[in-house]
Amino acid sequence: MDQNTEDEFYSRLKEQLSSVSKWPSNYLYKFIVPTNELKIKEIEDCFNNTGAVIESKTSKNAKYTSLSITVNLNNPDEVIEKYKEVGKIEGVISL
Numbered sequence: 001m002d003q004n005t006e007d008e009f010y011s012r013l014k015e016q017l018s019s020v021s022k023w024p025s026n027y028l029y030k031f032i033v034p035t036n037e038l039k040i041k042e043i044e045d046c047f048n049n050t051g052a053v054i055e056s057k058t059s060k061n062a063k064y065t066s067l068s069i070t071v072n073l074n075n076p077d078e079v080i081e082k083y084k085e086v087g088k089i090e091g092v093i094s095l
Contacts, residue, residue, distance in 0.1 A: 010080050010083075010084075013076070013079070013080060013083075014076045014077070014080060017076035017079055018076050021076075023073070023074055023075045023076070024072055024073060024074045024075070025072070025073065026070055026071070026072050026073075027070070027071060027072075027073050027079050028068060028069070028070050029067075029068070029069040029070075029071070029082065029083075029086070029094070030066065030067070030068055030069075030094070030095040031043060031066070031067045031069070031086060031092050031093065031094055031095065032064055032065070032066050032067075032092070032093040032095065033064065033065055033067065033089075033091055033092050033093070034063065034064055034065075034091050035058055035059075035062055035063060035064055035065045036091075039089060039090075039091060039092070040056065040065055040067065042089045043067055043069075043086055043089060043092065044067075046082060046085045046086050046089075047069055047071060047082070050071050050072075051071065051072060052069050052070065052071035053069070053070045053071070054067060054068070054069050055067070055068045055069075056068075
């Protein structure tokens with residue numbers, strides 16, 4: 001995703017989050033990553049010390065792992081900050 005597209009995406013996301021949720025609020029992230037303990041740990045580390053509840057599920061053929069992460073955040077900017085942090089990890093798909 002180029003920088004303009006990314007900026008527009010996060011701008012729209014911030015507007016949507018601001019209009020549909022009262023903050024602070026729980027937010028559910030969903031990520032898919034190739035099954036690799038190091039990659040999974042990198043994602044989990046992004047949520048250390050946040051009180052996040054992390055659930056993982058491996059695909060039928062064990063090629064991919066999905067992570068569902070529920071965390072209480074103060075505002076839409078914190079949601080976007082976590083997406084950007086996890087987005088730096090190669091091979092991660094954000095849903």
